[in-house]
Amino acid sequence: MFSTSAIKVEVAALNLQGTTEEKIKKLYQHMQSKTRYIFVALGISEWPPMLHDEVHKKGYADC
Incomplete structure (x- = not known):
């Protein structure tokens, strides 16, 4: 599972x-x-919306 801090590092x-x-x-x-x-x-x-960390990990989301 990706954390918000991992995403911040990626953006930085x-x-x-x-x-x-x-x-x-x-x-x-x-x-x-x-x-x-x-x-x-x-x-x-x-289906419920996908969580941001799941989208980040899998690289896709439903719309």
Whole structure:
């Protein structure tokens, strides 16, 4: 299980510099490169939302 501190270390390793917009863009690109979303249609509210640490560990989430 990933902890919030592990995610903070990962983000710090990105060495975000520049304007706020540039930092957000770099962080967004990093997350897009490692996370995928899938759509599962079994009915409305069949599954509870995935926790952030589970999404981080598996690299995907349902939307």
